[in-house]
Amino acid sequence: MCLTCGCGSDEVLIRGRKSLNKPKAPVNFRLHRVEANVAEDTQRIVKLEQDILHKNDRHAQANREMFEQLGILALNLVSSPGSGKTTLLVRTLQALQGRYPLAVIEGDQQTEQDADRIRTTGVPAVQINTGKGCHLDAQMVERALPEMPLPEGGILFIENVGNLVCPAGFDLGEFAKVVVLSVTEGEDKPLKYPDMFRAADLMLLNKCDLLPYLRFDVELAESYARRVNPDIRIIRLSAVSGDGIDAWLSWLEAQQPAGKQTQL
């Protein structure tokens, strides 16, 4: 059960280093409940005006405050499945290790494979398995945080479930969303999935090493991304060859987490 509002989740599995299978927290809905004072059974209209994502946003705010207090730069990596998020993360961690405290949260519907790939670098990783869920939400992140040493004054990478649709709508409390688009996916993705490209501060155009073998118009893809989001920064790179990685590392180092002890 969560501390922010007493809600509980039963389907999500969080696998940290300490606990592989945590017992499910009991859901206790009585926590906040005051005995209703039952009015007369007359028909009436009740005005609510409540945002459907209100609960998520409250948890996201709690996460954000914690990140700010600890001076953690939290980034939410989003993309379609297989664009190269984990490959890029492994390479990034290898480059940054020893310079900053680092940690990773991995989101996938099933398996612990991505967290294991991260752990081979020596950086702590927690795997969240969303089961049928198609995105991470703020509450899952909140539950994952106690499962690892927090990278105070460093960077927390959150790799979202591969899905270009709904992770756009769920704030996790991150400093920025980074969208990864690989050149094998087609130039039109920013127009077809505009919400994601609008929500991101940075677009990483990955797998550029494959450009000689493909018909992919880089300029066109980038112009589509800018049409959706004129402020988006774009970096072309290859997580495999390493080209462009320096520009991405520079971007990371230029970010200022809005916290007290900004070490970056």
Add this chain to the structure above:
Amino acid sequence: MHEMSLAQNVREIIEQASLDQGFRHVKTVWLEIGRLSCVEQEAMRFCFGAAMQGGVAEGARLEIIDTPGRGLCRKCGHEAEIENVYDACPQCGNYGMQLVAGDAMRVKELEVE
């Protein structure tokens, strides 16, 4: 499909309201779903009935208030209805309209007894 988890959120909001405001049955639920929000109306209708089962809004009628998207041009300041977030400004042709309405997802009101 995230509409199911969103429908679940709608249920929680309604159940909480039934305790706060003392009603036991909901006849109608008005949801505002902006055309540029991340919710597909049909998918929400599909999930709504299932999500409300066993609660105070079981069998309730769902009314969706469908609000059009509105954008504000960053270049010329013109405000207009837009169909997509990447539409060009109808006045000056510039891309990148700032969304000012049409992305809300709200439980507006309930008819209860």
